[in-house]
Amino acid sequence: MISKLTGWGRSNHSISTLKTISSEGKMEILSNCINERGIIPRGLARSYGDSAMNSGGITLQTQAMDKIQLDPESGTAVIGGGASLMQLERICIPLGFFPFVVPGTSRITIGGAIASDIHGKSHHNEGSFSNHLLEMKLLASDGTVRILKPNGESSKLFWATVGGMGLTGIIIEATIRLKKIETSFVEINERRVNDLDQLLSVLTKYNKEYLYTVAWLDISGKYAGRGVVSGANHLKLENLPESSRAKNPLGLKTFGVKFPSFFVIKVITRTTIGVFNFCWFWKPLGKKIQQIQAYMHPLDFVENWNLLYGKKGFMQYQFVIPFEAKDVLHDVLKEFQKLRINSFLAVLKSFGEGSSGFLSFPKSGWTLAVDLPLGDPRISSLVQTLDRMVLEAGGRLYLTKDSRMSHCDLPLMYPELDVWKEIKKECDPNNLWQSDQGRRLKLC
Amino acid sequence: MLNCFGEFQRIVILGGKSDIALSILDKIATAPDAEIFLCGRKLKDFSHPLFNQFPVHKIEIDFAQVELAKLEIDKIFSSGDIDLVIIAFAILGSEELKLEPEEFKKVLSVNFLSQAILLNQINSKLLNQMHGQILQISSVAGMRPRRRNFVYGVSKFGVDFIAQGLQKENLGKNVYITILRPGFVHTKMTSGLKAAPFAIDSETVSRIAVKALLKKKRIVYAPKILSIIMFLLKLMPEPLFKRIDK
Numbered sequence: 001m002i003s004k005l006t007g008w009g010r011s012n013h014s015i016s017t018l019k020t021i022s023s024e025g026k027m028e029i030l031s032n033c034i035n036e037r038g039i040i041p042r043g044l045a046r047s048y049g050d051s052a053m054n055s056g057g058i059t060l061q062t063q064a065m066d067k068i069q070l071d072p073e074s075g076t077a078v079i080g081g082g083a084s085l086m087q088l089e090r091i092c093i094p095l096g097f098f099p100f101v102v103p104g105t106s107r108i109t110i111g112g113a114i115a116s117d118i119h120g121k122s123h124h125n126e127g128s129f130s131n132h133l134l135e136m137k138l139l140a141s142d143g144t145v146r147i148l149k150p151n152g153e154s155s156k157l158f159w160a161t162v163g164g165m166g167l168t169g170i171i172i173e174a175t176i177r178l179k180k181i182e183t184s185f186v187e188i189n190e191r192r193v194n195d196l197d198q199l200l201s202v203l204t205k206y207n208k209e210y211l212y213t214v215a216w217l218d219i220s221g222k223y224a225g226r227g228v229v230s231g232a233n234h235l236k237l238e239n240l241p242e243s244s245r246a247k248n249p250l251g252l253k254t255f256g257v258k259f260p261s262f263f264v265i266k267v268i269t270r271t272t273i274g275v276f277n278f279c280w281f282w283k284p285l286g287k288k289i290q291q292i293q294a295y296m297h298p299l300d301f302v303e304n305w306n307l308l309y310g311k312k313g314f315m316q317y318q319f320v321i322p323f324e325a326k327d328v329l330h331d332v333l334k335e336f337q338k339l340r341i342n343s344f345l346a347v348l349k350s351f352g353e354g355s356s357g358f359l360s361f362p363k364s365g366w367t368l369a370v371d372l373p374l375g376d377p378r379i380s381s382l383v384q385t386l387d388r389m390v391l392e393a394g395g396r397l398y399l400t401k402d403s404r405m406s407h408c409d410l411p412l413m414y415p416e417l418d419v420w421k422e423i424k425k426e427c428d429p430n431n432l433w434q435s436d437q438g439r440r441l442k443l444c
Numbered sequence: 445m446l447n448c449f450g451e452f453q454r455i456v457i458l459g460g461k462s463d464i465a466l467s468i469l470d471k472i473a474t475a476p477d478a479e480i481f482l483c484g485r486k487l488k489d490f491s492h493p494l495f496n497q498f499p500v501h502k503i504e505i506d507f508a509q510v511e512l513a514k515l516e517i518d519k520i521f522s523s524g525d526i527d528l529v530i531i532a533f534a535i536l537g538s539e540e541l542k543l544e545p546e547e548f549k550k551v552l553s554v555n556f557l558s559q560a561i562l563l564n565q566i567n568s569k570l571l572n573q574m575h576g577q578i579l580q581i582s583s584v585a586g587m588r589p590r591r592r593n594f595v596y597g598v599s600k601f602g603v604d605f606i607a608q609g610l611q612k613e614n615l616g617k618n619v620y621i622t623i624l625r626p627g628f629v630h631t632k633m634t635s636g637l638k639a640a641p642f643a644i645d646s647e648t649v650s651r652i653a654v655k656a657l658l659k660k661k662r663i664v665y666a667p668k669i670l671s672i673i674m675f676l677l678k679l680m681p682e683p684l685f686k687r688i689d690k
Contacts, residue, residue: 004618011448015574015618037572049448055525055618056574315448380449384476404447406477439525440445440453 005059008306009048010313011374012403014055014436021170023064023080034058038434038444041170043109044084047116048316049403050436051165057434062111065172070095075178076134081111081171086300089293094250097178098234098292100132104347105299111171116400117163117360120296121212121232124352128362130162131355132177139170141432150356160423162357165399167433167444168424183249185235186212186295190285196225196330199348200366206231207350212295214349217333218277219370220342225333226281227348232295241289253293266310268373273342280344309373315403317383318369320351320362321395328393329366332386336370339378345371358420361398369401380404399437407441445525446575450658451475452527456520458562459533460484460502463631464581467650468530470494472657481520483513484533507533508550510558514565521569528657529566530579531559534600536633542595555599560606567610570619578621579657580607584665587625587674590689611662622656624649625674626666642667 003018021041037057044063045052053059062082068091069078075097079088085099086106092098103118112118114136119128126132130150138146138161146169148158161168189210193199199215206213210231217227240249299305306314321328329348336343347369354363372379387409390397396413397405411417424444431444438444445453453475457465460482469480480500482490487502494500503520505513520526537551563580570576585593586600604623611621626649628640649666656664665671677685 009448012446013618035572050445055445056572313448374448380451380473387476404449404451404475406475408477436445440447442524 003059005042005045005053006313007049007052007403008046009315009374009403010306010309011048011315012050012053012436014050014053016054016057016059018059018061020061020064021082023066024172034432038432040433040435040438041081041111041115041166043082043112044107046105046108046112047165048401050440051115051399051402051438052112053436054434055436060170062109062170065111067173070097070178072097075180076175077178078173078175079110080173081136082109084109085113090252092178093181093184093252093292096181096250098181098184100126100177100179101129102296104297106293106297107300107303110174110176111166114162114171114174115164115166117355117357117362118400119349119351119362121214121349123362124207124213124350125211127352128355128357128360129176130159130357130360133162134175134177136161136174137172138168139172141169141428141430145172155356156423157427159356159360160358160420160427162355163360163399164357164420164424165359165437165443166435167438168427169433181234181250181292182237183235183240184251184292185240185249185289186232186292187235187239187287187289188230188232188295189287190228190230192226192228192281192285194226196333199225199227199229200326200329202229203348203350214347216280217346217348217368218281219333219336219346220273220277220344225330227346228281228283228285232290234292235289251291253291266308266312266373268308268310268314268344273344276344277342310375312373312375314371314373315379315383316345316369316371316401317386318361318367318398318401319386319390319395320365320367320398321390321393322363322365323350325393325395326366328389328395329368331389332368335382335385335389339382341372341376341379341382343370343372345369358416358423359399359414361396361400363396365395369398399441402437402441405441410441410443446527447475449473449475452478454479454481454524454526454528456481456483456517456526456529456566458483458505458507458529458531459581460487461490461632462530462532462581463633463646464626464629464649464653465530465532466492466494467646468579468653468657471650471654472528474498481526483516483520507558507562508554510561513558513562517562517565517569525573526570526576528577528579529570530581531563531566532579532581533559534581534596534633536593537596539592542593548595551595552599555596556602559599559603563603563606563610567614567619567621571614571617573619575618577619577657577660578607579653580604580621580623582607582623582625584625584627584670584674588678588685608662620660622653622661623663624653624656624666625663625670627670629666642670642673 040054042052065080065082067080148154212232541547582604583600585597628643
């Protein structure tokens with residue numbers, strides 16, 4: 001079926017043949033459909049740009065690979081590459097387990113989590129997804145299934161697949177470590193801050209006290225830099241209020257709402273962003289208890305909130321810079337202020353040490369992610385200016401959020417790019433795995 | 445591949461010295477890592493201020509040798525996806541010699557045969573990619589035969605016709621051909637010639653062309669008023685038309 005596809009930002013569009021891989025990860029039926037444009041796996045398409053699209057080729061839906069087998073004794077789970085974190089959480093939370101690393105949305109596949117080497121609010125303590133990945137099965141371009149582990153003979157291809165944006169093969173199955181939880185709640189502390197320096201100071205303090213930390217910034221109007229810092233720890237059973245304990249200490253959150261697919265209306269504008277940011281900044285704060293999925297995945301309350309950006313869509317600009325380059329954060333906010341660009345989602349975190357993934361994004365430093373509506377002609381030159389600042393500071397951009405970066409900047413941001421390309425050439429000599437992003441950034 | 449801003453990353457210009465094409469290149473939205481492939485004759489010593497902005501690959505092609513030209517186009521596409529192709533090569537020919545056998549053959553074979561073959565080849569390549577745009581520089585000279593330039597005119601008419609046919613083939617396939625029909629444009633090619641009514645410069649043509657590319661328009665005239673003028677001229681009875689056809 002020829003389909004027009006897009007990423008989460010609804011900004012890059014392309015047409016490809018959409019196929020589905022079987023639940024066992026078999027691809028024989030595709031052999032007569034494969035042309036020189038190749039194949040890219042596509043999970044739940046939460047990457048913002050064009051990494052899960054393949055113009056003129058095959059885009060392979062992976063959701064049929066959805067098995068989940070939890071082993072409570074070893075605290076591990078074997079999960080199909082097309083199963084989502086949401087499905088995993090629904091199974092593991094009632095049994096007293098939770099993944100070590102989850103991002104802001106649980107509507108991503110395990111394959112996507114590995115291909116992006118996702119990070120979450122606990123990166124400063126628990127690293128990225130691959131730090132808890134014990135093993136994976138990769139369907140390679142020669143049709144063989146390779147078992148990859150982080151150490152040993154297969155480690156090169158393992159670490160090339162981690163963060164490899166689906167360009168080394170299809171992840172059929174993965175075994176991950178889970179952590180034990182006593183309740184499905186977290187206790188949260190939040191604090192309002194008035195400027196960026198205060199925010200960074202509070203975030204640094206919270207990183208020592210809390211497992212999960214994150215800061216939301218208001219970058220609308222003259223307030224660029226004020227925000228809310230949040231820290232959370234898992235709630236022990238003894239601290240759970242009696243009423244919740246009686247109901248269910250390991251209860252699940254029932255998620256939210258979904259707009260009809262035709263509801264593509266630009267609701268997120270300068271004005272509405274300003275109003276939202278004002279309300280969010282002044283919302284009542286303090287210590288509270290929240291169900292873990294509601295805290296971890298605030299983006300999941302409205303399933304298709306990306307429609308609210310209207311027909312032109314949006315992009316997300318996410319970078320990481322070393323801790324010592326924190327002045328660059330001030331410079332970045334000044335650029336937004338100069339052009340009076342508003343964003344309702346500007347999130348700042350600190351990262352701990354990165355993983356061994358050659359194209360893995362997280363590395364030690366500050367990371368800022370900003371959503372920007374498209375349609376404003378100044379955004380293109382703004383992000384080019386930010387690229388220069390990030391590069392000069394020794395930082396890099398996140399490929400999962402990328403929809404426009406220059407291929408010339410990629411080797412400077414990812415010094416192990418050449419190593420990755422060698423491994424890609426070795427494991428995929430006929431260039432089967434291709435994507436629009438791969439072509440744009442000369443990764444394939 | 446286009447980025448989220450719709451900026452072109454890889455652009456091919458057939459007719460690398462064309463004033464109109466270079467003026468369009470100056471104005472269209474290009475990605476910060478854009479690459480340009482300039483194809484034509486005697487490009488080695490050809491320079492332009494724009495060449496400081498992008499990496500420019502100069503490829504010597506004699507469009508009269510269409511089989512060799514096709515091989516060069518193949519090579520360009522095999523190096524990566526192309527987002528935009530501007531087909532801007534043409535021979536105006538001599539008004540006095542237009543019916544001389546050699547001149548007649550040269551104008552038709554370069555302006556029509558070569559261009560039609562390359563347009564078809566490029567369109568097929570873009571269809572294989574399932575993305576891309578072509579700007580075909582046609583001319584109002586192809587709308588109705590005029591005494592002084594009907595050989596040039598028929599060559600433009602022929603490719604224009606094929607481009608319209610390919611537009612129908614391309615429906616729903618994310619490949620778009622925009623046919624630009626300029627009137628008399630002051631360029632290197634027309635220098636020394638008597639300007640026709642509604643003559644414009646390449647800056648104005650390129651502004652119109654860039655807007656048309658952005659909107660993926662099928663056909664655009666430059667200046668735009670020519671769309672009405674040519675409509676009326678096509679309906680005009682011949683006894684009346686020949687009075688203005690001087």
